[in-house]
Amino acid sequence: xxxxxxxxxxxxxxxxxxxxxxxxxxxxxxxxxxxxxxxxxxxxxxxxxxxxxxxxxxxxxxxxxxxxxxxxxxxxxxxxxxxxxxxxxxxxxxxxxxxxxxxxxxxxxxxxxxxxxxxxxxxxxxxxxxxxxxxxxxxxxxxxxxxxxxxxxxxxxxxxxxxxxxxxxxxxxxxxxxxxxxx
Amino acid sequence: xxxxxxxxxxxxxxxxxxxxxxxxxxxxxxxxxxxxxxxxxxxxxxxxxxxxxxxxxxxxxxxxxxxxxxxxxxxxxxxxxxxxxxxxxxxxxxxxxxxxxxxxxxxxxxxxxxxxxxxxxxxxxxxxxxxxxxxxxxxxxxxxxxxxxxxxxxxxxxxxxxxxxxxxxxxxxxxxxxxxxxxxxxxxxxxxxxxxxxxxxxxxxxxxxxxxxxxxxxxxxxxxxxxxxxxxxxxxxxxxxxxxxxxxxxxxxxxxxxxxxxxxxxxxxxxxxxxxxxxxxxxxxxxxxxxxxxxxxxxxxxxxxxxxxxxxxxxxxxxxxxxxxxxxxxxxxxxxxxxxxxxxxxxxxxxxxxxxxxxxxxxxxxxxxxxxxxxxxxxxxxxxxxxxxxxxxxxxxxxxxxxxx
Numbered sequence: 001x002x003x004x005x006x007x008x009x010x011x012x013x014x015x016x017x018x019x020x021x022x023x024x025x026x027x028x029x030x031x032x033x034x035x036x037x038x039x040x041x042x043x044x045x046x047x048x049x050x051x052x053x054x055x056x057x058x059x060x061x062x063x064x065x066x067x068x069x070x071x072x073x074x075x076x077x078x079x080x081x082x083x084x085x086x087x088x089x090x091x092x093x094x095x096x097x098x099x100x101x102x103x104x105x106x107x108x109x110x111x112x113x114x115x116x117x118x119x120x121x122x123x124x125x126x127x128x129x130x131x132x133x134x135x136x137x138x139x140x141x142x143x144x145x146x147x148x149x150x151x152x153x154x155x156x157x158x159x160x161x162x163x164x165x166x167x168x169x170x171x172x173x174x175x176x177x178x179x180x181x182x183x
Numbered sequence: 184x185x186x187x188x189x190x191x192x193x194x195x196x197x198x199x200x201x202x203x204x205x206x207x208x209x210x211x212x213x214x215x216x217x218x219x220x221x222x223x224x225x226x227x228x229x230x231x232x233x234x235x236x237x238x239x240x241x242x243x244x245x246x247x248x249x250x251x252x253x254x255x256x257x258x259x260x261x262x263x264x265x266x267x268x269x270x271x272x273x274x275x276x277x278x279x280x281x282x283x284x285x286x287x288x289x290x291x292x293x294x295x296x297x298x299x300x301x302x303x304x305x306x307x308x309x310x311x312x313x314x315x316x317x318x319x320x321x322x323x324x325x326x327x328x329x330x331x332x333x334x335x336x337x338x339x340x341x342x343x344x345x346x347x348x349x350x351x352x353x354x355x356x357x358x359x360x361x362x363x364x365x366x367x368x369x370x371x372x373x374x375x376x377x378x379x380x381x382x383x384x385x386x387x388x389x390x391x392x393x394x395x396x397x398x399x400x401x402x403x404x405x406x407x408x409x410x411x412x413x414x415x416x417x418x419x420x421x422x423x424x425x426x427x428x429x430x431x432x433x434x435x436x437x438x439x440x441x442x443x444x445x446x447x448x449x450x451x452x453x454x455x456x457x458x459x460x461x462x463x464x465x466x467x468x469x470x471x472x473x474x475x476x477x478x479x480x481x482x483x484x485x486x487x488x489x490x491x492x493x494x495x496x497x498x499x500x501x502x503x504x505x506x507x508x509x510x511x512x513x514x515x516x517x518x519x520x521x522x523x524x525x526x527x528x529x530x531x532x533x534x535x536x537x538x539x540x541x542x543x544x545x546x547x548x549x550x551x552x553x554x555x556x557x558x559x560x561x562x563x564x565x566x567x568x569x570x571x572x573x574x575x576x577x578x579x580x581x582x583x584x585x586x587x588x
Contacts, residue, residue, distance in 0.1 A: 071193035071196070071197070072192070072193055072196045075196060075197050075200055076196075076200070079200050079204065083204075096207075096208050096211035096212050097204075097207055097208065097211060098204040098205065098207045098208035098211075099208065101204045101207075102201055102204045102205065102208070105197065105200050105201060105204065106197075106201070109193070109197045113193075148205075148208060148212070148220070149212060
């Protein structure tokens with residue numbers, strides 16, 4: 001009986017969230033937001049160096065996955081943002097097209113999958129998910145660099161966790177801001 | 184299929200997108216060997232399957248094939264064994280030929296270096312006697328070989344021709360019991376007679392117990408026997424001990440220490456200088472003198488005869504040729520001849536006996552032994568080896584220096 005109650009509550013909350021999310025981002029914002037995020041990552045750290053830890057394209061991908069609640073659009077959105085990021089990251093075999101694309105595809109897919117089960121409108125959950133996906137993103141990128149490109153890249157776990165926390169801190173107000181764009 | 188695609192639509196889409204990006208990635212990236220990653224992946228993905236297919240094929244079709252192949256293995260094995268044996272024999276034959284060529288080359292080099300005229304021959308057989316040390320060579324009287332000629336190798340004397348047949352000759356080795364040759368020691372110039380004893384060693388007889396001979400000393404031919412040219416190595420002293428009358432000196436003959444297959448028959452011997460012990464020890468290969476100038480063809484003496492190869496085999500009566508006398512027998516003969524001429528005595532006619540104690544004029548005194556390098560032609564081979572030690576002092580008796588025919 002209690003299981004039934006908790007399951008029904010979970011489903012109810014998810015359905016409520018889905019109803020809320022029915023109002024998606026407008027197509028213009030869907031293009032502009034990731035573009036601004038990428039441009040921010042490209043240009044801002046040149047002038048404000050300490051903001052280099054911010055992974056705004058990732059946070060946008062997570063947001064879109066969480067809010068859209070459909071894995072296929074989520075993974076396609078992440079793929080598009082990742083490929084765009086790849087195209088601006090560099091050329092040659094050091095950073096070929098597809099590295100960020102694959103990672104962000106997975107992030108978009110898993111974020112959308114999570115949103116099907118949980119009420120992702122909760123800021124605390126958003127904080128945790130932002131931290132988790134940042135760590136997942138960095139770890140998977142490092143693993144692919146080593147496995148596919150044979151690059152000797154260091155993976156600093158404490159630093160990655162700190163940056164994950166910082167990104168999670170930024171993610172919560174960012175998601176609120178992006179929610180405003182839906183209205 | 185449609186059910187699976189609809190049920191796992193999301194997962195399928197994820198895999199497709201990931202796969203597409205992996206292909207995109209692989210098309211860009213090159214491995215360390217400058218090969219595109221997609222090729223590496225393709226080969227890595229395909230080769231295990233190919234290996235597996237080959238494994239299956241080898242263990243199914245291959246086994247059957249191997250069975251049919253093995254049917255002929257026995258015959259192939261026998262044929263290959265035969266080929267191997269034939270090749271081994273051929274290899275051995277070629278090795279032997281190569282060694283023979285080396286020996287012949289060395290023999291030819293010696294033949295050019297030695298002043299004596301020689302004729303190369305090959306050992307083709309051995310004697311049948313149990314104790315005889317006799318061999319046959321492939322050169323006979325048709326090639327100019329005559330009885331009594333010396334047979335040598337670059338290392339030393341081997342024997343002498345016992346009998347010459349038209350196409351082959353019989354050679355008596357130095358180790359035969361009936362063999363004898365005049366020898367002289369290299370260090371102290373001790374004369375003796377080398378004799379075979381039917382074993383691998385030979386002895387030097389007629390050396391007084393007071394004479395000093397040391398082990399390791401070399402003995403050379405003295406030329407007294409008129410068979411072997413003077414100065415050829417005969418043997419090396421292995422044992423010296425006091426005897427009842429004469430010393431017992433055992434030699435190891437050096438002529439065929441390297442085996443006996445090719446020899447040289449001396450058709451026109453030229454006496455050489457006997458090297459001193461130091462030279463012989465320092466460089467054993469330098470026992471022969473350099474090439475002597477060819478002797479001038481002079482008139483044959485009264486007792487002379489022309490050798491089988493046209494060599495003038497007499498002592499020249501020209502006074503200038505006195506210095507060419509090299510052996511004691513030559514000097515003694517010349518001395519008696521000069522005495523007879525001075526006292527008007529003709530040998531062989533009987534009657535007056537010359538005074539052999541009379542002093543010779545200084546102009547015709549024989550020179551000291553071996554003042555110059557010898558250039559004398561060898562005497563014609565003597566049929567029977569005379570007793571070699573020259574008696575000293577000379578008894579005042581008439582002698583007949585001409586060798587017996």
